[in-house]
Amino acid sequence: MNNFTFYNPVKILFGKGQISAIAQEIPAGSRVMMTYGGGSIKKNGVYEQVMEALKGFEVLEFSGIEPNPHYETLMQAVDIAKRQNIDFFLAVGGGSVIDGTKFIVAAMEYEGEEPWDILAKHERITKAAPFGAVLTLPATGSEMNSGAVINRVATKEKFSFGSPVTFPKFSVLDPETTFTLPVRQISNGVVDAFSHVLEQYLTYPVNAPLQDRMAEAVLLTLKEEGPKAVKNPDDYDTMANFMWAATMALNGVIRVGVPTDWATHYIGHELTALHGIDHARTLAIVFPSLMRYKIGAKKEKLLQYGERVWGVDSGTEDERLEATIQATIAFFESLGVKTKLSDYEVGEDTIETIVQRFEERGVKDLGERSDIQIQDVEQILKLSL
Amino acid sequence: MNNFTFYNPVKILFGKGQISAIAQEIPAGSRVMMTYGGGSIKKNGVYEQVMEALKGFEVLEFSGIEPNPHYETLMQAVDIAKRQNIDFFLAVGGGSVIDGTKFIVAAMEYEGEEPWDILAKHERITKAAPFGAVLTLPATGSEMNSGAVINRVATKEKFSFGSPVTFPKFSVLDPETTFTLPVRQISNGVVDAFSHVLEQYLTYPVNAPLQDRMAEAVLLTLKEEGPKAVKNPDDYDTMANFMWAATMALNGVIRVGVPTDWATHYIGHELTALHGIDHARTLAIVFPSLMRYKIGAKKEKLLQYGERVWGVDSGTEDERLEATIQATIAFFESLGVKTKLSDYEVGEDTIETIVQRFEERGVKDLGERSDIQIQDVEQILKLSL
Structure with a gap:
């Protein structure tokens, strides 16, 4: 730790x-x-x-x-x-x-x-x-x-x-x-909170089993309560559980003593700034690609996440990693949150613009190991086309 | 919730x-x-x-x-x-x-x-x-x-x-x-923290899945790290995980929005006051008996605790409940913490004294449903003889 x-x-x-x-x-x-x-x-x-x-x-x-x-x-x-x-x-x-x-x-x-x-x-x-x-x-x-x-x-x-x-x-x-919230805001909220946990969890292990399990507790709650919230936003217990999970996702409790990533947020912010795409939707676009691009560096935590949150416990390592990414994508899409740039009519030219903006601002060394450079951002976004 | x-x-x-x-x-x-x-x-x-x-x-x-x-x-x-x-x-x-x-x-x-x-x-x-x-x-x-x-x-x-x-x-x-702590203090600490979680968890369900999983996260961490801490109290990561788990067990995070019990603590305090038995050891004496005595009222959470913390997932309901109580006793004993009054040379006369003290002080209505009366305390302690 x-x-x-x-x-x-x-x-x-x-x-x-x-x-x-x-x-x-x-x-x-x-x-x-x-x-x-x-x-x-x-x-x-x-x-x-x-x-x-x-x-x-x-x-x-x-x-x-x-x-x-x-x-x-x-x-x-x-x-x-x-x-x-x-x-x-x-x-x-x-x-x-x-x-x-x-x-x-x-x-x-x-x-x-x-x-x-x-x-x-x-x-x-x-x-x-x-x-x-x-x-x-x-x-x-x-x-x-x-x-x-x-x-x-x-x-x-x-x-x-x-x-x-x-x-x-x-x-x-x-x-x-929250009973009268539009479905779009609820589904965005679930994806946002889920992504907050992933940013603090999907890195590399530092022997912090309690923080891991607490992060998984929030993920499992969002996995179970999120779809219910979208369907029944006036069910008190469902919304109470979703509400508390979203708060616990980013109040500091699950991030103590562990590395954090936040590259998805940095990249996503650009999509909001340039195209006005809802914040949560930018995370749903970037996260699956970032997982895939950093599949090696994040392997241990990806496998743990897949097993404990999505029940992915059979197949080769590669198969389990792929199944875990697919489960994440399927979860976001099941909530009505699209995960590809093309779903938002954003093309390759935007990737060039983002890269340019990062270069101008001197942004580099994103991610939990500071190993995501500007050219990596480009590759990650290309996986989301 | x-x-x-x-x-x-x-x-x-x-x-x-x-x-x-x-x-x-x-x-x-x-x-x-x-x-x-x-x-x-x-x-x-x-x-x-x-x-x-x-x-x-x-x-x-x-x-x-x-x-x-x-x-x-x-x-x-x-x-x-x-x-x-x-x-x-x-x-x-x-x-x-x-x-x-x-x-x-x-x-x-x-x-x-x-x-x-x-x-x-x-x-x-x-x-x-x-x-x-x-x-x-x-x-x-x-x-x-x-x-x-x-x-x-x-x-x-x-x-x-x-x-x-x-x-x-x-x-x-x-x-x-903590590296130079005597084994006795470490084992006591694990049991104390574990019991703190149980007091806030082993009650009745109120549809609070996040709190449940967070409590289980602490229990699982203590289950895994506790025995390691007793064996290797100078292993930094082990002691760090144990230390943080003990803090999270009673800082309020896991108890929000759920009922709590604390009857075990109230009863245990009397054993410390009368016989100077270490606080944690009094909890190890009382908790298994309280679980057994309140097996009906706590059934749903006992079954969930057994399955998620001890992997008790087969057999009839009665068998699973018994296996869960036995697993808890075995855990305490494996740490060198005895769970019977006779292990501490305490006999039935002490039970009478405790009942008398509760009567004099007007203590009643313990437990998450306020349904543990003075005569129930007597019965619980008799199960610990």
């Missing part, structure tokens, strides 16, 4: 009716900015529940945070919040709203000249305004970690950042808030 | 050499009281490492915290710490030292007249002095939770308490600190 530091102070309030508990978690007298997206929370009753819970606080609303939240939009929120002396933020929505709010709270206290540097130059941030979250879409895990991914429309760039000061103070996970 | 709140802000510093990092975790200028036990840390180099790391701080030592820490001893520490204006505590040792230090930090800030009420009357505490821990004995999980168990010698009583303010600020888990 590798050395590690683990720290996650997020308070989780899980279950039906928990939105009503947020007032006890926000300092009395706070001026609250409630951030949200396109307004789905106004259709499913979440908006009313939050407003009811916030009675007694001064609340300013900031809506319109996009999927793959835009830097430009978030800076508007920062501007308004500063002028209105906001001192607590409440993100109500999915990963994009929570990620966006993390950037807002960091930018609120940023003392450098250009908040974009937090993203583009990885400027270290040491303070942030406090915020909480009400999660309505299980997927990204943002509700229980300190990381965020932000898009800049003007330059078609997508960058991530994170800091110990950008954990939510609390997150409400009420499965009932 | 049941509703739940999860909160665990303990920062974990895991791995070799991490003791040197504690200076960055303690506020500059702190007057530190270093608490420890009987002096084993002076034989294995941990004392020197801690002292080296604490250079620059004023450090007062308080040694002599016993296994099953004594209220009387801890109150001496409180007295000294108050007179010496101590403002940070560092527990160096196993669960007893960390538990004892939790009581010290709570008593430091307790405003009631009688700190014993924190234990005997479950007085709610709202503040505590800050403390960190250097763990040297994987077992109790105290390093990453807010609970503690304290003994009062004068009255032969053993009570627990806990509060959101008694989490360690940080805990160092360096597997190398």
